[in-house]
Amino acid sequence: MEQHKFMTLSRHIIEGEKMHPEATGELSYLLRDLSLAAKVISLEVNKAGLVDILGFTGDNNVHGEQVKKLDMYAHDMLIRAMDHGGHLCVMASEEEVEIIHIPKKHKVGKYVLLFDPLDGSSNIDANVSIGTIFSIYQRITPENTPGTLEDCLQQGTKQVAAGYVVYGSSTIFVYTAGHGTHAFTLDPSFGEFLLSYENLQIPKKAKIYSINEGNYLYWHKGLKKYIKYLQEEDKETDRPYSSRYIGSMVADIHRNMLYGGIFMYPADSRHPNGKLRLMYECNPMAFLIENAGGRASNGKQRILEIKPEKLHQRVPIFAGSEEDVKMVEKFMAKAEKEE
Ligand code: AHG
Ligand code: MN
Numbered sequence: 001m002e003q004h005k006f007m008t009l010s011r012h013i014i015e016g017e018k019m020h021p022e023a024t025g026e027l028s029y030l031l032r033d034l035s036l037a038a039k040v041i042s043l044e045v046n047k048a049g050l051v052d053i054l055g056f057t058g059d060n061n062v063h064g065e066q067v068k069k070l071d072m073y074a075h076d077m078l079i080r081a082m083d084h085g086g087h088l089c090v091m092a093s094e095e096e097v098e099i100i101h102i103p104k105k106h107k108v109g110k111y112v113l114l115f116d117p118l119d120g121s122s123n124i125d126a127n128v129s130i131g132t133i134f135s136i137y138q139r140i141t142p143e144n145t146p147g148t149l150e151d152c153l154q155q156g157t158k159q160v161a162a163g164y165v166v167y168g169s170s171t172i173f174v175y176t177a178g179h180g181t182h183a184f185t186l187d188p189s190f191g192e193f194l195l196s197y198e199n200l201q202i203p204k205k206a207k208i209y210s211i212n213e214g215n216y217l218y219w220h221k222g223l224k225k226y227i228k229y230l231q232e233e234d235k236e237t238d239r240p241y242s243s244r245y246i247g248s249m250v251a252d253i254h255r256n257m258l259y260g261g262i263f264m265y266p267a268d269s270r271h272p273n274g275k276l277r278l279m280y281e282c283n284p285m286a287f288l289i290e291n292a293g294g295r296a297s298n299g300k301q302r303i304l305e306i307k308p309e310k311l312h313q314r315v316p317i318f319a320g321s322e323e324d325v326k327m328v329e330k331f332m333a334k335a336e337k338e339e
């Protein structure tokens with residue numbers, strides 16, 4: 001059996017920064033603080049089945065969806081872990097309408113943090129994998145002033161780091177600082193994330209597709225044709241494909257990272273911008289996927305090049321194995337031309 005390098009997440013981050021003499025080390029601190037929040041959330045997620053914290057809070061989040069207690073726990077924990085390190089000037093969370101300021105008593109820094117505290121929350125009660133997603137930018141407003149909405153609304157290409165944590169059969173922390181995508185598994189006995197995959201490479205083509213097929217009726221004509229194409233038999237192109245849909249973006253994308261495949265949350269006639277949020281879900285995932293050799297688009301354009309207009313903006317997404325994403329883009333463009 002191949003032996004992995006015995007490497008902790010903190011050491012990996014520091015060694016990565018060492019290769020860039022211009023780095024100040026601040027990003028390492030940020031990622032370290034995020035990994036601490038991830039451990040605390042992971043513990044709480046594991047306890048969720050035992051203690052009576054499940055069920056709805058009765059509140060709706062800013063997207064009008066029911067919020068479960070664990071979402072708010074993760075949201076609060078991230079803020080508590082991140083607001084006093086002196087490295088951030090502003091934050092934004094999927095669970096809060098407005099940007100989150102750094103309390104006046106703390107120093108402000110040069111970074112901006114956006115996060116989806118708990119992704120796939122409809123799966124909590126069923127003990128299915130859920131996750132946390134984060135995205136980090138450098139501020140564009142002057143130093144030593146409070147961060148603003150402008151700092152948060154940067155194009156995805158400007159990300160300096162991004163990552164997700166999947167709370168599954170193990171807890172896995174996956175991050176990129178723009179030089180490859182790396183995964184670390186939490187050893188619960190001594191509480192360290194240990195390197196499990198360095199430089200993840202998404203296979204260029206796979207045979208798994210991942211989409212909520214219940215929305216078929218409302219899809220774009222090109223997408224309907226593409227899905228039918230995947231279901232046809234053809235030995236040369238390794239069809240039919242298998243269908244896998246967890247309903248937690250983090251878990252679906254994590255599978256794609258390892259096995260390849262295409263994850264889709266398209267626009268449809270009822271949801272013209274799809275469901276997933278550009279700033280909290282699509283941009284960080286696109287950055288991680290591209291750093292692992294994959295592709296992420298809205299069907300026409302690279303996710304990372306979309307100009308953000310609103311904090312909670314939604315965009316369609318097609319992400320994963322490069323050739324598979326190119327194929328769906330082709331089907332949709334062709335159907336559009338025929339119209
Ligand atoms: P969140 O729990 O952060 O609101 O995100 C849920 C998202 C995403 O994780 C998943 O891919 C998608 O919703 C599933 O949506 P459908 O139930 O519409 O398929
Ligand atoms: Mn989400």
Ligand code: MN
Nearest residue numbers: 094116118119
């Ligand atoms: Mn969420």
